Amino acid sequence: MLPAATRDQIAANLAAARRSRAPIAPLTPSYPDLDVVDAYEIQLINIRRRVAAGARVVGHKVGLSSPVMQQMMGVNEPDYGHLLDDMRVFEDAPVKTANYLYPRVEVEVGFILADDLPGADCTEDDVLAATEALVPSIELIDTRIKDWQVKICDTIADNASSAGFVLGPARVSPADIDVKAIDAVLTRNGEVAAEGRSDAVLGNPVTAVAWLARKVDGFGVRLRQGDIVLPGSCTLAVDARAGDEFVADFAGLGSVRLSFE
Numbered sequence: 001m002l003p004a005a006t007r008d009q010i011a012a013n014l015a016a017a018r019r020s021r022a023p024i025a026p027l028t029p030s031y032p033d034l035d036v037v038d039a040y041e042i043q044l045i046n047i048r049r050r051v052a053a054g055a056r057v058v059g060h061k062v063g064l065s066s067p068v069m070q071q072m073m074g075v076n077e078p079d080y081g082h083l084l085d086d087m088r089v090f091e092d093a094p095v096k097t098a099n100y101l102y103p104r105v106e107v108e109v110g111f112i113l114a115d116d117l118p119g120a121d122c123t124e125d126d127v128l129a130a131t132e133a134l135v136p137s138i139e140l141i142d143t144r145i146k147d148w149q150v151k152i153c154d155t156i157a158d159n160a161s162s163a164g165f166v167l168g169p170a171r172v173s174p175a176d177i178d179v180k181a182i183d184a185v186l187t188r189n190g191e192v193a194a195e196g197r198s199d200a201v202l203g204n205p206v207t208a209v210a211w212l213a214r215k216v217d218g219f220g221v222r223l224r225q226g227d228i229v230l231p232g233s234c235t236l237a238v239d240a241r242a243g244d245e246f247v248a249d250f251a252g253l254g255s256v257r258l259s260f261e
Helices: 004-020 036-052 067-073 124-130 152-157 205-217
Strands: 057-063 079-084 104-113 131-141 162-167 183-188 191-197 228-230 245-250 254-259
Touching (some): 004 152, 057 162, 079 205, 104 205, 124 205, 131 228, 131 245, 131 254, 162 228, 162 254
Parallel strands (some): 057 228
Antiparallel strands (some): 104 228, 131 162
16 A cells, blocks of 8 residues: 555656656556555546546446456456546547557447446446446547556556547447347458457456446445446457547447547
8 A cells, every 4th residue: 555645646647647648657666565446546636636627527447358458468357447528539530649648449338327326236237227328439548658568556547548438329228239249340441450249348248337336336436327338348459540540330239430640
């Protein structure tokens, strides 16, 4: 466990890296006592500061929830972060690649909540009952840690490496689709860049959302009515470059696109 002053300093360093787009060294080697509780508290410091400056929390995310992503990033458990309104990007407006350090995209079956979720006792049935709709989504991830040299505490402290998200137009009730069997294909400039299926996310994206609700309850965070929840990518993350146009197609759930300039 780190002293409060050390948490504050790490949070300030991460915030400065996000603003300046100048990455910092990995946290874990410099702070060997850093644990996941410290990391989430560091994340919350920066989220509260951004909210105080005018941003609004519009949802939450789980990351690294598939074995392939955990292997890609060298971690062995999911991470979790916040989605803010100023992180939202749009299908009809190219993203400026220069605004990020190491941008990548992930393909996710998003959830839109019609009701609050329970906290520590949240179940998959609770998630299904509270979900208004599933939505096709792409998450834009980035890291403020140099060269993606992250361990689990690095990424949690850094808002789970989240930087942006875009939602497609479709809205599908979970009662009308098998949430565990949604095939997804990501193309970059018309060529297949990644493929996967929704059950790559902890066996079921619903499981990831229930896990998240339980996990953050101990920090006083709840998943609320109207929240967008991204449960994790069902494909590998793909690097984004200026000039790239990505389209994610989901069987039975429509598509979503994101371009970069």
